[in-house]
Amino acid sequence: QVQLVESGGGVVQPGGSLRLSCAASGFTFSTYGMHWVRQAPGKGLEWVAFIRYDGSNKYYADSVKGRFTISRDNSKNTLYVQMNSLRPEDTAVYFCAKDLTNTWYPYYMDVWGKGTTVTVSS
Amino acid sequence: QSALTQPPSVSGSPGQSVTISCTGTSSDVGAYNRVSWYQQPPGTAPKFMIYDVTIRPSGVPDRFSGSKSGNTASLTIAGLQAEDEADYYCSSYTTSTTVVFGGGTKLTVL
Secondary structure, eight states: OOEEEEEOOEEEOTTOOEEEEEEEESSOGGGSOEEEEEEOTTSOEEEEEEEOTTSSOEEEOTTTTTTEEEEEETTTTEEEEEEOSOOGGGOEEEEEEEESSOSSSOOOEEEEOOOEEEEEOO | OOOBBOOSEEEEOTTOOEEEEEEOOTTTTTTOSOEEEEEEOTTSOOEEEEBTTTBOOTTSOTTEEEEEETTEEEEEEOSOOGGGOEEEEEEEEOTTSOEEEBOOEEEEEO
16 A cells, blocks of 8 residues: 655754655655655644655745755655754654645645654754 | 634534635635645544545545635535544645645534
């Protein structure tokens, strides 16, 4: 079945860096766009970033632009997000999600992982 | 990009219908028919419920329906069941090539 499994979360100090991974299985990873979405404790969902199926186009929320970099390795069926200059407000559960379509743009998240927790604190 | 506006909470008794609104702007909800809805029971990942304003993915009960008028989209749940109790989020594609979510609505089944 279609499955997404995130890893790499943990506790990091403000200003630090962390790289999250998302292992995909059960579908042809290389033909779908992928998203990162986060949810701060007790808060709503916030879209973070999207990468096109071939990695050629990437889009970011203003809140992370210039600090986060989304990437993918289609040979390993894995999605990544490199998070630099982390702030306390980046504390959240980070979900990876598959886009419904193979278009160029970020539209819908039809399959979600269970998430990995990132805590930014000194 | 500001979050779409949803009511913080709605409630209804089993068998009743409830509607959750989602108000955006001419740069998101009003610009395209790229509105979706997600259901999130406590402590779980979101579940994809509606896309392209009105389309239900396979496996989603037809008690769930979506609509849109201008800058406001709506999710209606008919014949409420206890298992529908969850947080619901709308989202929209935007003219900035990003996605914006609503603040979320907590549905309580009385």
